[in-house]
Structures are given as C-alpha cells and as structure tokens.
Amino acid sequence: MTDIQRIRNFSIVAHIDHGKSTLADRLIQLTGTVAERDMKAQMLDAMDIERERGITIKANSVRIDYPAQDGHTYVLNLIDTPGHVDFAYEVSRSMQAVEGSLLVVDASQGVEAQTLANVYQAIDADHEIVPVLNKIDLPAAEPERVKEQIEDVIGIDASESVMISAKTGLGIPDVLEAIVQRLPAPVGDRDKPLKAMLVDSWYDSYLGVVVLIRVMDGVIKKGDQIKMMKSAATYKLDRLAVLKPQMVDIPELGPGEIGVFTASIKQVRDTKVGDTITHEKKPCAAALPGFKPSIPVVFCGLFPVDANDFEALRDAIEKLQLNDASFSSEMETSAALGFGFRCGFLGLLHLEVIRDRLEREYDLDLITTAPSVVFKLHMKDGEVLDLHNPADMPDLTYVDHIEEPRIKATILVPDEYLGDVLKLCQDRRGIQMDLTYAGSRAMVVYDLPLAEVVFDFYDRLKSVTKGYASFDYQITGYREDFLVKMSILVNDEPVDALSIMVHRDRADSRGRAMCEKLKDLIPRHMFKIPIQAAIGGRVIARETLSAMRKDVTAKCYGGDATRKKKLLEKQKAGKKKMRQFGKVEIPQSAFIAALKMDE
Known part of the structure; x- marks a missing residue:
C-alpha cells in the first residue's frame, strides 16, 4: 500500500x-x-x-x-x-x-x-x-x-x-x-466504495483482455467481484499488476494508483474505454463522466483479397477497435470487391497504421478503397443524407445541393516559406482567416475543405517548407459548394474504388492527373486499355495504355510485304477479341498512389 x-x-x-x-x-x-x-x-x-x-x-x-x-x-x-x-x-x-x-x-x-x-x-x-x-x-x-x-x-x-x-x-x-x-499528488478516499476509470484495454493472445485502470476512490484487490457500469457485466479478478513495462503482480491498488487487471474477459466489446469499474456488491453512487467520443474524419473501405477471410477480418477489426477507440467500422458490400467494412479514421496516418496492423498482427491481405470524407446531401424533398462513399451517390436530379466539411487549420512556419504555404492553401480552396507572428515564425490560420487536406496536404506542406512547418486542425462545420462525383473507367468498366468527389472547377485537371498517373501504375496487358475520367456520362480526360506486342513478323525475312501485313492483321484481330473479354488487373498499390495529388 x-x-x-x-x-x-x-x-x-x-x-x-x-x-x-x-x-x-x-x-x-x-x-x-x-x-x-x-x-x-x-x-x-x-x-x-x-x-x-x-x-x-x-x-x-x-x-x-x-x-x-x-x-x-x-x-x-x-x-x-x-x-x-x-x-x-x-x-x-x-x-x-x-x-x-x-x-x-x-x-x-x-x-x-x-x-x-x-x-x-x-x-x-x-x-x-x-x-x-x-x-x-x-x-x-x-x-x-x-x-x-x-x-x-x-x-x-x-x-x-x-x-x-x-x-x-x-x-x-x-x-x-x-x-x-x-506536480500535485492525486486525491482520493480509501474508505469510499471502489470507483476506477477504464483508461485503455488491449487483447493479449495468452491472457485475453488486459485492462488498464486508474483508481479514483476505494481499493481493488485480487479476487474481487467487479462490475462495469456501462455494460453492467460482472467479472472476478484473476490477476492485478502494475506495468514496469512488464507486468508485476501486486495484491491491491489504492486510490490514485494506475495498474492493469485480467479477469477472463472473452468479449472485447465489453470493455468500453472511459467506463467506470466498481464492486458488484457495494457499487459507487455515480459513474465517472467518461470520454467524449471521437469523431472520425476520413472513411475508406477495407475488403479481404480472398473472400473467405471475411470472418477473420471481422474478428481482427473487433479486437483492434477495443484497443483503439477512435477507429469505427460498419459492414458494406461492393459489386467489385464483395463483402467488407466501411471504416472511419482520424486521419490518413491513422488509416495507414490500422491497415498495417491488420495485415501484420492478424495476417490478412486487404484491399483499401479511396479515402473519403463525409458529405451532406440536401435532397429536393428536404431530406438530408450522409454520403460516406462517392460510389453510393444518388441521381443528381434529386439532389438540391451538397455540403462538405470544413476545418480550421493552424500552421506555424518560418518566415521564408510563408509565400509557398499561402499558395498551397489557396490552391486547396482555402480562405485565410488570420496571420500573426511569434518571433521569426508566422502563424497562419486558414479555413480549408477537409476533402482537400485528407490526401496529401501534410506531405505537400512538409515538402514546400523543407520540413519546418507544423500543422494542426479542428473541424468547424459544413458549407455548401459546387461538388461533383468523378468516376474512373478502366477498359470501359467503372472502378468503384477510384470514384471521388471533386470541386467542379478542379474536375478537369484532377481527371487528367488521375488518368496520367494510372497509365504509369497499371501494368501493360496483351491488349490496349483506355483509361477515362467521367462526370456523369461525359468523359473529361482519357489516356490509352498501349498493348504488349510480340514481333510476329520476326520470322519473315525478305519475300512479299503482304505476308507481313497478313500476320499483323491477324494479330490485330486477336488483340481486339482479347480486349472484349480481357479483365484488367489493377494492383493494390495503384489505388492509394493514384489518389495522392502532385500538382
């Protein structure tokens, strides 16, 4: 004690x-x-x-x-x-x-x-x-x-x-x-009923669910019957320990102490972060306020490459959600990719980390769709819909207007890079709100559309300022803008995972850039592949990926030109037939790379 x-x-x-x-x-x-x-x-x-x-x-x-x-x-x-x-x-x-x-x-x-x-x-x-x-x-x-x-x-x-x-x-x-x-000492009363806060929990393949707690009042001992106040589940403590990074068993935890316990908890969803833990027989009067739920800002679809891995993916996502309360998911299906999950993240780095953890810790092969933000669709009948995935965009004749999320971004940057930063923010449809100086560094506040920031704003900011700028943002609300859905067609087939929402004024240049990029990213096939960007039924950009060809005339030396012509015509007919039936394989790396915009 x-x-x-x-x-x-x-x-x-x-x-x-x-x-x-x-x-x-x-x-x-x-x-x-x-x-x-x-x-x-x-x-x-x-x-x-x-x-x-x-x-x-x-x-x-x-x-x-x-x-x-x-x-x-x-x-x-x-x-x-x-x-x-x-x-x-x-x-x-x-x-x-x-x-x-x-x-x-x-x-x-x-x-x-x-x-x-x-x-x-x-x-x-x-x-x-x-x-x-x-x-x-x-x-x-x-x-x-x-x-x-x-x-x-x-x-x-x-x-x-x-x-x-x-x-x-x-x-x-x-x-x-x-x-x-x-620093002050914690306050708490040993004699009051147990009140402890669930700070974090994670899954261990040997111990089951491990729970990190901070005791506010009362004492928790090994063997106690405890109750989670939110989920009303009760458990008997198997083990009580403190982290010295490794677990060291202790008999009890008093007020102000931080430690971990295991209690044969099987279901990860029973341990909600921010929950209050108390004794089953002598509970505390009121629960702790808990944490504000986090609001995901970036959404993307995660699908298993092999459809049989769907159950394994569901299990892995559930275990990760326990460990990372800011990550949310719901099931979705896609015509091209089968069953998967629509997941919400706090940013692109968060998305990459979760994807890497799923692939490593749970040995899964995943396809990630294009990251997107949530748009609000105001329909003509007055209904307001949330659009998580551009592929689900309804017919535009029913949509009155579209609103997109905006953020307030604070950027601290040395004076000599200020011009580049202002230009970058203007290019991303930003509105300047404030510019002040702290010593030799400028502090710029911008109102920016979140959709423009999500992809690679941070990377671009770091590269134009040689790594000296720092950036922080919070979400401010929604505002109407002239947005359209741009689809990408590969070999005349729309690719769900690559459709994105763009501002109409930017659509042509974004479409051209995406087509050029995909031309480099998609490997060549035996037939030629058209890559197009379209808004509705109108194609706004096109690139053609040429076919890989075998030199069929290599064995003709000398002789009449018609022999060569005949062989080439025969090859051309074969390529045409191939293009009708051929499927284009788009590698996974191409999806994310195609969306990173380099101006």
Missing part, C-alpha cells in the same frame, strides 16, 4: 520528434526500473510498426519507484503519449487519468503546432504543467528564445523550465525532482 501523498501521475506531451519517448527511456533507466541489459531505445513503443516508423501510436504507461532527495520514495506513474494530430484522441484520454504534464519542447525548434494542441488539452484537463527544454546540447539550441516563445505563445511561466538532453541523460535528475516537487 502506497501513501497517496507519495504518488505522482503525469504524462509527457510534445510535438512529433521533440523527444517524449527518449525522455521516458531516460527516466526508466535512471531509476533502475528496467535492468540495463533489457534496456532498448523507445522502451515504451512496443508495436513493431511504432519502432519501424519511429513514432508513438499508442499511449503507454509505466510505474517508476523514485527515491527522492527528501528521503522518501515516490511512486511515479508515467504515460508516454503520441505527438501526431491523428492520435490526439489517445492524448486526451491519457490526460484524464493523470494530474500533471511534462511539456517537452525542442530547444532548437521551439513551439510547434502540435505542442500547442497538446498543451491546450492538458490545460483543459486542469493539469499542472512543467516545461522541459530538450536537446539543449545541440549547437542550434536557443533556450532563452524558446522560453520567451513558450510564454508568448502558450502563456505559461517558463522561467523555471528544466534544461535537459534526453539523448545524453543531461539534467534528467532535475526532471525527477521537478515531478516530485511541482
């Missing part, structure tokens, strides 16, 4: 690549939580895909015992959070489970867009915030300028910032002392 005054719960928040996971590594290493021989870089990034991409996707927690300078030993519960805008939901969830945050800022780069977004989430959650300046050993570091910037842009006192280099370990003991001295 730990005295509640000796517990500190905190998360590490920062922009992408400012050193959250590396700082977490140093804290684990310095306190000896993990033996030196077991240490590896990015200790808390457990998934292969996180290690490969060098990013944090899931918020992970670890419990550290720290003997402080005042002679007491403190229990520190650390949650390492992601930095990407697509995983902001993970961050907001972790914030609810802790009382304080370490705000990590790169001393050479300064405050970035995601730094702002994440710090505002911490302020909303009523956190005590300790600024930490990382990478002060870099020659380009300017700690004094960055301190000023934190005070100007975020508005928190940065005079007491802790100076560290997470890579070399410089200043890490100061961070531990700052956590103990400056």
